[in-house]
Amino acid sequence: xxxxxxxxxxxxxxxxxxxxxxxxxxxxxxxxxxxxxxxxxxxxxxxxxxxxxxxxxxxxxxxxxxxxxxxxxxxxxxxxxxxxxxxxxxxxxxxxxxxxxxxxxxxxxxxxxxxxxxxxxxxxxxxxxxxxxxxxxxxxxxxxxxxxxxxxxxxxxxxxxxxxxxxxxxxxxxxxxxxxxxxx
Amino acid sequence: xxxxxxxxxxxxxxxxxxxxxxxxxxxxxxxxxxxxxxxxxxxxxxxxxxxxxxxxxxxxxxxxxxxxxxxxxxxxxxxxxxxxxxxxxxxxxxxxxxxxxxxxxxxxxxxxxxxxxxxxxxxxxxxxxxxxxxxxxxxxxxxxxxxxxxxxxxxxxxxxxxxxxxxxxxxxxxxxxxxxxxxxxxxxxxxxxxxxxxxxxxxxxxxxxxxxxxxxxxxxxxxxxxxxxxxxxxxxxxxxxxxxxxxxxxxxxxxxxxxxxxxxxxxxxxxxxxxxxxxxxxxxxxxxxxxxxxxxxxxxxxxxxxxxxxxxxxxxxxxxxxxxxxxxxxxxxxxxxxxxxxxxxxxxxxxxxxxxxxxxxxxxxxxxxxxxxxxxxxxxxxxxxxxxxxxxxxxxxxxxxxxxxxxxxxxxxxxxxxxxxxxxxxxxxxxxxxxxxxxxxxxxxxxxxxxxxxxxxxxxxxxxxxxxxxxxxxxxxxxxxxxxxxxxxxxxxxxxxxxxxxxxxxxxxxxxxxxxxxxxxxxxxxxxxxxxxxxxxxxxxxxxxxxxxxxxxxxxxxxxxxxxxxxxxxxxxxxxxxxxxxxxxxxxxxxxxxxxxxxxxxxxxxxxxxxxxxxxxx
Numbered sequence: 185x186x187x188x189x190x191x192x193x194x195x196x197x198x199x200x201x202x203x204x205x206x207x208x209x210x211x212x213x214x215x216x217x218x219x220x221x222x223x224x225x226x227x228x229x230x231x232x233x234x235x236x237x238x239x240x241x242x243x244x245x246x247x248x249x250x251x252x253x254x255x256x257x258x259x260x261x262x263x264x265x266x267x268x269x270x271x272x273x274x275x276x277x278x279x280x281x282x283x284x285x286x287x288x289x290x291x292x293x294x295x296x297x298x299x300x301x302x303x304x305x306x307x308x309x310x311x312x313x314x315x316x317x318x319x320x321x322x323x324x325x326x327x328x329x330x331x332x333x334x335x336x337x338x339x340x341x342x343x344x345x346x347x348x349x350x351x352x353x354x355x356x357x358x359x360x361x362x363x364x365x366x367x368x
Numbered sequence: 369x370x371x372x373x374x375x376x377x378x379x380x381x382x383x384x385x386x387x388x389x390x391x392x393x394x395x396x397x398x399x400x401x402x403x404x405x406x407x408x409x410x411x412x413x414x415x416x417x418x419x420x421x422x423x424x425x426x427x428x429x430x431x432x433x434x435x436x437x438x439x440x441x442x443x444x445x446x447x448x449x450x451x452x453x454x455x456x457x458x459x460x461x462x463x464x465x466x467x468x469x470x471x472x473x474x475x476x477x478x479x480x481x482x483x484x485x486x487x488x489x490x491x492x493x494x495x496x497x498x499x500x501x502x503x504x505x506x507x508x509x510x511x512x513x514x515x516x517x518x519x520x521x522x523x524x525x526x527x528x529x530x531x532x533x534x535x536x537x538x539x540x541x542x543x544x545x546x547x548x549x550x551x552x553x554x555x556x557x558x559x560x561x562x563x564x565x566x567x568x569x570x571x572x573x574x575x576x577x578x579x580x581x582x583x584x585x586x587x588x589x590x591x592x593x594x595x596x597x598x599x600x601x602x603x604x605x606x607x608x609x610x611x612x613x614x615x616x617x618x619x620x621x622x623x624x625x626x627x628x629x630x631x632x633x634x635x636x637x638x639x640x641x642x643x644x645x646x647x648x649x650x651x652x653x654x655x656x657x658x659x660x661x662x663x664x665x666x667x668x669x670x671x672x673x674x675x676x677x678x679x680x681x682x683x684x685x686x687x688x689x690x691x692x693x694x695x696x697x698x699x700x701x702x703x704x705x706x707x708x709x710x711x712x713x714x715x716x717x718x719x720x721x722x723x724x725x726x727x728x729x730x731x732x733x734x735x736x737x738x739x740x741x742x743x744x745x746x747x748x749x750x751x752x753x754x755x756x757x758x759x760x761x762x763x764x765x766x767x768x769x770x771x772x773x774x775x776x777x778x779x780x781x782x783x784x785x786x787x788x789x790x791x792x793x794x795x796x797x798x799x800x801x802x803x804x805x806x807x808x809x810x811x812x813x814x815x816x817x818x819x820x821x822x823x824x825x826x827x828x829x830x831x832x833x834x835x836x837x838x839x840x841x842x843x844x845x846x847x848x849x850x851x852x853x854x855x856x857x858x859x860x861x862x863x864x865x866x867x868x869x870x871x872x873x874x875x876x877x878x879x880x881x882x883x884x885x886x887x888x889x890x891x892x893x894x895x896x897x898x899x900x901x902x903x904x905x906x907x908x909x910x911x912x913x914x915x916x917x918x919x920x921x922x923x924x925x926x927x928x929x930x931x932x933x934x935x936x937x938x939x940x941x942x943x944x945x946x947x948x949x950x951x952x953x954x955x956x957x958x959x960x961x962x963x964x965x966x967x968x969x970x971x972x973x974x975x976x977x978x979x980x981x982x983x984x985x986x
Contacts, residue, residue, distance in 0.1 A: 310563055328530045328564035336565040338558075340537070 201239045203366055206248070210356055211363040221260060226250065226270065230355045239265075247272065247287070249348060251355065256280065261299045269305065271345050282315070286323060288341055288348075306341045372761035372943070373752045373772075376471035377743075378460060378936040379488035460936040461796035462891040471938055477743035478725040480718040484933065486743045492716040492725060500732040503533055503708045507732050519707035523583045527561035528689060528703035534559040536580045539569065559583070559705055572701040584707065591704040595695050605658045672698055715739075744779060748786065748812065748898060750937050751775045755868065763945035764890060766875040772941065774805070776896070777864040778812040784900040785811050788867070794892055801944075802872040803892050807857050815863040873944040888944045897934035903927070 202222040205211065209225045212233040217223060219239030225231070226248035235256045237244055242260035247270035252258065256278045260266040266280070269287035274280065275295070282297040286305035291297070295309045298317035305323040309315070313327040321327070324336040461467060470488065478487040499508040503524035512521070525534045537560045556576035558567045568575040577586045676684065676698070683700050690696045692706055716726040727739040754761075755771040764770055778784050788808045793800035859866040871892065879887040 308565060326565050332530075334529065334564060334566070337570055338560060338565045338567040340560065340565065340567075343537075 200366060205363050205367060207363075209363060210359055210361045211366055212359050213362045213365070215366070217366065219260070221265065228352060230352055230359065232256075232359070242266065249345075249352060250274070251348070251352065253278075271348050273348060273351075275311075288345055290344070306336065308336065372940055374473065374940040375750050375752065376462075376938045376940070377474055377477060377486065377747075378467060378470045378938065379472060379477065379486055379491060380935070381470065381488060381491035459791045459795040460893045460895070460938075462893050462938040463796040463885065474743055474747070474749050478716060478718075479741050479743040479746040480721060480723060480725055481741060481746075482721045482723045483718060485718075485720070486747060486935065487716075487718055487725060491719050493719050494714045494716055497713040497715050497728060497730050498732065499710045499712055501708055502711045505732050508710055513710065518710045520710060521584050521707070523581065524708040525559055525583065525587070525705035526708055527564060527566050528693060528706055529566045529700065530561060530564040531692070532561050532563035533708075534561050534705055536560070536577070536583070537567075539576055568705065570701065571704070575704075587705065593695060602658055609656060675699065746779065747933070747935065748779065748784065748896065749777045750894070750896070750939070751777070752869070752939055752941070753866075759942075760945070761942035764871070764873050764942050766873050766944055766947045768872070768948070770871045770873075770941075772869045772871065773858060773866045774869045774894075774939075775859075775864050775866040776810075776812050779815050779863075780900065780902075781814050781816065782900045782902055783811055783814045784898050785809070786865070787897040787899075789895040789897070790892060794890070797887060799874050799876040799887055801874060801890055801892075802870075804870040805867060805894075806870065807867040810857045810860075810865050810867060812865045813860070813863050818862070871941060875947045876944050878946075886943070890941045890944055892939045892941055894937045894939060895934060896937050897932065899930065899932040901928045902931045903929075 198218065200217050201219045203217065203225070204222065205225045206227040206229070208227045210230045211225070212231060214233045215231055216234070216236040217239075218237070219241070221239040221241070221243040223237055223239050223243065224245045226246055228248050229246055229250040229252070231246075231252045232254045234254045235252045236258070238257065238259045240260070242263045242265035244258055244260050244265060245267045246252065246258075247268050249270050250268055250272045252274050253276040255276055256274050257280065258266060258268075258274075259279075259281045261281045261283055264283060266282060266285075268274075268285045269289070271288040272285055273290045275291060275293045277293055278291055278295045278297070280291070280295075280297045281299040282301045282303055285291070285297075285303045286307065288305060289303055289307040289309075291303075291309045292311040292313070294312045296314045297303065297309075298315050298319060300318045301315045302318075302320040303309070303315070304321050304325060307321050307324065308326045308328075310326070310328045313331055315321065315327070321333075326334050326336045328334065462471065469490065472488050476489060478492060479485070480487050496510070499510060499513050499518070500506060501508065501520035501522065501524055503520065504522055506520075506522060508520070523536070526532065527534055536557050538554065539556045539558050556578060557580050558569055558576060560567045568577075575587070575590050577583060577590075579586065679699065684698055685693075685700055685703060689700075689703060690698075693703060697703055713728045713730070713732070714726075715724055715728065717724055724739055725741045726737060729736050729738060751774075753773040753775065755773050759770050759772075774788070776786050776788075786809070788805050790803050790805055792804070793802060857865050858868050869892075871890070873890055876888045879885065
């Protein structure tokens with residue numbers, strides 16, 4: 185875990201890891217970057233304030249059209265790093281040490297993804313679900329209730345991606361874009 | 369298992385006799401107060417009560433006694449032993465199977481201002497104010513509930529897989545971009561669970577709705593099972609039969625004579641009721657059974673087993689899912705959306721005096737209450753804290769003296785004087801813990817405005833009376849085994865007072881494996897007696913009907929009156945852990961603490977202690 189507790193002081197103290205931020209991405213104030221491996225943030229992605237990205241063990245790649253919410257920690261598990269696909273929605277207060285998160289996957293509030301776990305495309309993890317270390321979720325898995333699993337056959341993936349785009353559009357209007365602050 | 373510490377109050381309703389009955393014998397009847405006024409307060413609706421009262425008064429035995437160690441300080445050892453045995457018989461035992469039903473946290477208790485008594489969920493009467501759907505917040509008239517059942521008949525359905533609320537979405541998501549599909553959703557619709565992404569298309573055969581509204585009507589057509597149709601057939605048949613025999617059951621004079629004839633015929637023993645009915649010429653009741661009752665679903669067992677073999681266990685339902693459904697389906701693909709269960713708003717009445725204690729607003733959307741008499745506003749609440757933060761609630765060390773801070777908070781607008789009484793050894797167990805309350809008698813200030821304290825900073829010192837020494841500095845209590853100040857209160861603020869309670873648990877074997885009862889659970893019963901002077905409106909008293917308000921705002925006939933009440937509180941302090949090396953029993957493990965102030969007075973009459981509230985002219 186990152187050595188710093190307060191995300192607000194990230195810009196002032198330790199040096200930032202090498203960042204490559206797409207110009208269309210929106211990064212709020214007070215995001216905590218730590219570690220030494222590079223962090224890549226794709227086009228049109230939104231990072232809320234006080235989310236924490238720790239690349240001490242490996243690189244972090246965030247795809248396009250992703251939303252990373254407040255107080256969420258993205259921690260690269262190993263040298264292979266943490267790779268998020270596109271249209272990934274990570275909700276508030278998640279603790280993510282996964283290796284891969286597939287496209288259009290929605291990770292709800294307070295979810296814990298164990299070290300090196302692999303989440304497939306179009307998965308949905310309901311609030312407070314826990315994925316164990318090195319666990320692999322196939323595509324279209326829904327984790328609900330008391331960590332029960334079922335297959336999503338609702339064919340709503342396209343609709344959800346559209347909702348994501350609308351969500352990002354809205355966030356872009358609401359959030360202050362401070363990505364230049366991290367570009368230095 | 370509840371987490372420690374917890375504090376419960378014993379509602380007196382668990383005692384099998386009406387406890388208010390001894391009130392008259394305890395207090396002198398003064399001409400100022402008419403006895404009828406007090407009779408009014410008693411639950412005299414039962415016609416047998418007067419006789420019961422006489423027998424009770426005749427054979428009355430005190431059922432509450434107190435630790436004499438706190439009271440009679442000069443007793444020698446043998447007598448103490450005796451009284452300890454007495455304690456075991458007479459004290460409130462929190463482990464008694466009977467008392468388990470009377471213990472409630474103060475938040476769950478109501479307070480009847482007419483009976484001056486706390487009311488637990490067992491001694492209030494619920495009355496349904498309205499039925500409503502928690503999802504759409506529409507009120508459902510009770511006639512509809514009777515005819516259509518207690519589920520929402522509008523558009524509210526729950527996911528059968530995960531019980532979240534289902535949403536209506538179009539099956540073919542409009543390939544056009546966002547924004548266009550909102551104005552005119554077309555095509556068939558699905559019910560979609562946004563939590564687990566279950567849709568009605570997952571069913572076999574898939575259910576698709578034509579309209580996004582009036583879902584109940586559409587679903588009832590689509591999810592019609594053979595069991596349902598058979599049930600409807602039977603219901604129709606018997607309703608018809610019942611309709612034919614309707615006049616036999618109604619309150620018509622013919623039905624009455626038929627009933628009477630039934631009994632007289634039986635009583636005379638002449639030929640049985642069939643004959644007597646015939647003789648009186650009353651219309652005969654004929655109930656025809658249904659022609660061919662069909663057993664539905666039984667023949668499918670083999671089919672189910674085969675299907676299980678093919679689809680595997682993953683496709684079967686869990687027991688929770690199965691029980692929530694009408695015909696207990698075995699497979700996930702047989703689950704149908706369940707309509708939302710209706711909920712009720714309820715008002716609560718005191719069972720003794722029929723006064724309303726809780727009355728919510730009848731409008732579904734509002735969460736306000738018109739009347740809400742909670743006990744938290746009327747009787748003092750206790751809280752317990754660790755004085756030493758190293759104490760582990762779940763692992764109390766045997767033979768070690770644990771010090772806790774017991775805080776009494778006063779919700780009333782009058783200052784109260786509190787007496788805490790506890791058996792020196794916790795009753796009801798072979799492994800009794802020693803309990804000592806260092807200052808059992810003290811005052812608690814009135815619950816005045818928060819700013820009063822700040823404005824009059826000298827007030828707390830002035831309010832401390834003869835029984836209570838001035839609150840010392842908190843830091844002086846680190847080592848006070850021989851401290852003369854040990855019988856003083858620990859902390860005294862605006863409307864709460866804290867005292868120290870010492871607990872020495874013994875070594876207790878772990879019985880959780882072998883017995884139901886957990887011997888290591890440490891629960892301390894404390895009898896809390898509260899006395900205060902309340903303003904009582906005398907005109908009100910003379911009227912007899914009005915309630916004695918504590919506000920005393922009306923007129924000049926306001927008089928101070930001494931009020932006292934008392935309850936058993938039970939403090940669940942924690943669990944006693946395994947014995948620790950080095951901490952051994954010392955005899956006596958704590959010196960007998962003698963309160964420096966006035967000792968706790970023994971109750972004069974047992975009746976006085978049994979009355980929850982006694983009003984005595986001062």
